[in-house]
Structures are given as C-alpha cells and as structure tokens.
Amino acid sequence: MPGSWLVLVLAAVAGFFVGGVNPASIVARLRHGDLRLGSGNPGATNTGRLLGVRWGVLVGVLDVLKGLLPTLLALWWFDRFTAYAVGLACIVGHILSPYLHGRGGKGVATSLGAVTAVLPWFSLVMLGVFGIVVARSRWVAGASVSAALALLxxxxxAPMPAPVLAGRIWGATVALIVIGRHHRNIRVWMATRLR
Known part of the structure; x- marks a missing residue:
C-alpha cells in the first residue's frame, strides 16, 4: 500500500540520519584528538588506538546502539520489513555520514546493533566468532571480517523468521557491506600470506 511504502521510506531516511551521527568524531573533538591519524577511520577501533581503550569502548557501544535502537523501534512500531530497511539505512548512514561529507566508519558495530534487533541469535554467533578470532590473533579487522562471514x-x-527471503537478502547484504569495507585489510592479509 502507498501509505506503507511512505512510512518505510520516511523511517529509512530517519535511520540514515541517525546512523550518520558519528560518536568517534564527537569524542575526538571533545578530547582534542585527530582521527585522521592511525588508520584514519572514524570508528571505535581507531578511537581506542588514539585516545585510549575506554573511549574506544564508549564509541563502540554508541555505534551499536545507533543500529540497535532505531531498528528495534521500527520492528515494534511497524513490521520486520520496515525494520530491515531502517537497520540497513543506519549502517549506510554510518558508512556515508552526511555530517562528515560522506565519510564514515566501517559499519561493524552499527551492523551488530541492527542484527541484534532483528536476528538476535545471529548476533550471538557473530560475537562469539569475533571474540575467538580476537583472542587468537589480536587482529580486530580480521575478527570483524570473520564475524561478517559468519553472518553471511x-x-x-540458517532458519529465518518471516519474511524469509527478505531476511536472507538483508543479512547477506549487511555481511557483504562489512566485508567490502575491509577490502584493504583483506588485501594486506592476503599479501602477507602469499610472501
């Protein structure tokens, strides 16, 4: 129905602008840090590297929440299909932040928040994979890619709640976005393996 599509579009646009809010940049500004250093990425890992672990954790939690809360609200107020649209919009907003002229983070924490809202046990598996890889390798980017592969x-x-096809496409899309955002890390890893 036209009204339903209008709600979906408006909700997704709202999700995009919420997702575009970048806690890393806000924290860096307050702490007089420069996120152009390190990896140059305005995300939780680089914040922790440059400003300290507690600030990195804070940014990570806020990034998870900005994916979780809008998606969860869309699921409660509307339906699962709208929640998928809002979750994806939050992730895209984080990556292509309108407040940072199209720059943004890699979308890992925001993706985790969105997945937790609509596919909570998937997020538990992702966290488990992430934790194991970090513990064994101390490589956050590799753990992020591994968690995204698990989501894929x-x-x-895996069994899916209805609408099944939409859920499968959504989960695969989120996973591929996160993997794609780590293409440089993957290339570096492959180059070291081929030496």
Whole structure:
C-alpha cells in the first residue's frame, strides 16, 4: 500500500540520519584528538588506538546502539520489513555520514546493533566468532571480517523468521557491506600470506 511504502521510506531516511551521527568524531573533538591519524577511520577501533581503550569502548557501544535502537523501534512500531530497511539505512548512514561529507566508519558495530534487533541469535554467533578470532590473533579487522562471514553463512543456511527471503537478502547484504569495507585489510592479509 502507498501509505506503507511512505512510512518505510520516511523511517529509512530517519535511520540514515541517525546512523550518520558519528560518536568517534564527537569524542575526538571533545578530547582534542585527530582521527585522521592511525588508520584514519572514524570508528571505535581507531578511537581506542588514539585516545585510549575506554573511549574506544564508549564509541563502540554508541555505534551499536545507533543500529540497535532505531531498528528495534521500527520492528515494534511497524513490521520486520520496515525494520530491515531502517537497520540497513543506519549502517549506510554510518558508512556515508552526511555530517562528515560522506565519510564514515566501517559499519561493524552499527551492523551488530541492527542484527541484534532483528536476528538476535545471529548476533550471538557473530560475537562469539569475533571474540575467538580476537583472542587468537589480536587482529580486530580480521575478527570483524570473520564475524561478517559468519553472518553471511547464517543468512544463507540458517532458519529465518518471516519474511524469509527478505531476511536472507538483508543479512547477506549487511555481511557483504562489512566485508567490502575491509577490502584493504583483506588485501594486506592476503599479501602477507602469499610472501
């Protein structure tokens, strides 16, 4: 119905602008830090690297919440399909922040928040994979890619709540976005393996 589509579009636009709010940049400004240093990425990992672990954790939690809360509200107020749209919009807003002239983070924490809202047990698996890889390798980017691969496999093969096809496409899309945002890390890893 036209009204339903209008709600979906407006909700997704709101999600995009909420997702675009970048806690890393706000914290860096308050702490007089420069996120152009380190990896140059305005996200939780680089914040922790440059400003300290507690600030990185704070940014990570806020990034998770800005994916979780709008998606959860869309699920409660509307339906699962609208929640998928809002969650994806939050992730895209984080990556292409309108407040940072199209720059943004890699979308890992915001993706985790959105997945937790609509596919909570998928997020538990992702966290488990992330934790294991970090513990073994101390490589956050590799752990993020591994968690995204876990999401991709779950989206293709695991049971899904209705609408099943939409959920599978959504989960796979989120996973591929996160993996794509780590293409440089993947290239570096492959280059070191091929030496």
């Amino acid at each position: 496999l779950l989206s293709v093969f």
